Amino acid sequence: MxxxxxxxxxxxxxxxxxxxxxxxxxxxxxxxxxxxxxxxxxxxxxxxxxxxxxxxxxxxxxxxxxxxxxxxxxxxxxxxxxxxRPMAVGERLGGHIVQGHVDGTGQVLARTPSENWEIVKISLPAPLARYVVEKGSITVDGISLTVVDAGSDHFTVSLIPTTLALTTLGHKGPGDPVNLEVDIVAKYVERLLGHQGERADERHDGRQEAGR
The missing domain is CATH 2.40.30.20 (Elongation Factor Tu (Ef-tu); domain 3)
Structure with a gap:
């Protein structure tokens, strides 16, 4: 982790x-x-x-x-x-839980600088869009970031000077690829809710069968 x-x-x-x-x-x-x-x-x-x-x-x-x-x-x-390096047991979790298992890739679409930070717009593969929400977490090239805006095919993040100076996102421009890993919690919740729906369908079918 x-x-x-x-x-x-x-x-x-x-x-x-x-x-x-x-x-x-x-x-x-x-x-x-x-x-x-x-x-x-x-x-x-x-x-x-x-x-x-x-x-x-x-x-x-x-x-x-x-x-x-x-x-x-x-x-x-x-x-x-x-x-x-992996997180050591007992240390603070400074970002969010990251597995190092890339879900897909995006591309830097645009960069909008301001006085003290920079907004970066990144393309988002359609299958991953449902896991990305405003103010949620996403990993971009291994960097834990907070989503500013989440669209159907893109999202934006706001980068502070430290992130710009000490990571690859300070050097990448439009067209450059980035690795994306969505929040694992969102995927687990989706899977659990799916199983709940399947069990509800099974109970409904069972009641119909019993009533025949």
Whole structure:
């Protein structure tokens, strides 16, 4: 589990094509401190497993499914990435519950700067729209953000100077892809309500059958 509070802005230092997968080497002095084989690190919101660790760099294998369903396939040497280690038990939950399981990708549509913050408009895949609500939480490239406006095919977020300076959203422009993970609580509620509806239908059918 992650919180969506980015610890540092890392960098891709090597990409190796493995045919049906890719191996990334990434630099991140903060997240590699004490890292070992098998640890999890979120890269632009995607939970990856540390394969090797040396100095301030680590490598991670990314399978084809992840490359196809996230924006990681568009990364190359020199790309900046958001990095976060898993939440430790007993620590404060600064953002919201983030699994590191990307639900889809969007694109930056527009940026509107103001004196002390910036509004960023991002496209929203239709299947995810029902999970995104005004003032709700969403994860964009691994960043826990609050939705300002939620439309049927887009949403907006307001970014403070710290977020602009320390994450990838400070550098992405219109057309750039971003990874999206919706609030897991919304998906659980939807599933539970669906099961309640199924049970109600079963009880109704049972009563009709008994009355025959």
């Amino acid at each position: 992650f919180t969506g509070i980015v610890e540092e802005l890392g960098e891709i230092t090597a990409v190796e094509n493995l045919g049906d997968a890719s191996r990334f080497r990434l630099r991140g002095p903060v997240v590699t401190e004490g890292a070992k084989h098998g640890d999890s690190i979120a890269v632009n919101g995607v939970c990856l497993t540390v394969v090797e660790h040396e100095g301030d760099e680590f490598t991670a294998d990314v399978m084809a499914e992840t490359l196809n369903r996230s924006s990681l396939g568009a990364l190359s040497v020199g790309s900046r990435v958001n990095l976060e």
